[in-house]
Amino acid sequence: MSVKLNYACEGGNFDVAGEASAKIKKTLQRIGIPADVVRRIAIGTYEAEMNVIIHAGGGNVCAEVFPDKTIITVSDEGPGIPDIKQALQEGWSTAPDYVRQMGFGAGMGLPNMVKCSDDIDIQSTVGKGTNIVMTFKHKSEDL
Amino acid sequence: MLLQDIVRLLDADVLCGQDLLDRKIETCCGSDMMSDVLAFCKCNSLLCTGLTNIQVVRTADMTELSAIVFVRGKIPSDIIVAEATENNLPMLATEHTLFEACGILYQAGLKGCKRGEK
Numbered sequence: 001m002s003v004k005l006n007y008a009c010e011g012g013n014f015d016v017a018g019e020a021s022a023k024i025k026k027t028l029q030r031i032g033i034p035a036d037v038v039r040r041i042a043i044g045t046y047e048a049e050m051n052v053i054i055h056a057g058g059g060n061v062c063a064e065v066f067p068d069k070t071i072i073t074v075s076d077e078g079p080g081i082p083d084i085k086q087a088l089q090e091g092w093s094t095a096p097d098y099v100r101q102m103g104f105g106a107g108m109g110l111p112n113m114v115k116c117s118d119d120i121d122i123q124s125t126v127g128k129g130t131n132i133v134m135t136f137k138h139k140s141e142d143l
Numbered sequence: 144m145l146l147q148d149i150v151r152l153l154d155a156d157v158l159c160g161q162d163l164l165d166r167k168i169e170t171c172c173g174s175d176m177m178s179d180v181l182a183f184c185k186c187n188s189l190l191c192t193g194l195t196n197i198q199v200v201r202t203a204d205m206t207e208l209s210a211i212v213f214v215r216g217k218i219p220s221d222i223i224v225a226e227a228t229e230n231n232l233p234m235l236a237t238e239h240t241l242f243e244a245c246g247i248l249y250q251a252g253l254k255g256c257k258r259g260e261k
Contacts, residue, residue: 018201
């Protein structure tokens with residue numbers, strides 16, 4: 001049995017950027033997932049949601065909560081990531097200057113998703129889009 | 144250190160969360176890059192920043208920050224203060240620069256969020 005949440009993200013709309021992650025976080029808190037696990041999920045989801053809004057012109061954020069784990073799937077039909085290995089390096093970013101002025105685009109997003117999650121799968125095709133699946137086990141582990 | 148000590152040390156105005164000034168602050172992060180805050184900030188930390196957009200509140204929510212200090216005399220819009228109020232996130236504003244504010248707090252005993260430290 002699982003609880004499934006699905007939110008659409010509007011590309012380029014920074015006023016609402018992060019709302020999907022905030023709603024998922026509140027639901028996880030209500031369900032009673034340990035606080036440190038909720039924090040890891042919230043940060044990882046927010047990073048992915050911001051990437052969709054910055055780079056992809058919109059997409060979807062889906063959370064599926066099982067008794068022992070939460071799976072976050074973030075998908076878009078954006079430009080895709082040409083070199084995932086390079087994108088996983090801290091500091092690597094293709095974000096435009098206006099995004100940096102808003103406090104993002106430091107090249108920490110994907111590395112932080114790896115750090116926060118217990119497992120991550122990144123599938124991306126240039127010109128077609130990106131699909132990221134993060135698994136978070138509901139075991140306490142301070143971040 | 145309590146948040147009310149930080150108000151005094153930085154000669155700060157309280158924008159919201161006046162009733163939460165007894166909150167205990169153990170670590171602090173100074174940055175205008177929310178990407179770095181998300182990557183390195185520990186929960187229950189104080190954030191000193193010159194950035195005043197809505198992403199500051201969202202980042203604080205995700206990382207479980209205890210309070211925000213806006214430096215260089217920056218004041219966020221009423222909408223942002225309202226959202227912080229709803230999230231029980233105290234906001235302060237000081238005329239000090241980011242460097243000065245962090246220096247004053249460090250000298251008073253507040254520690255930083257060390258990279259890699261849990």
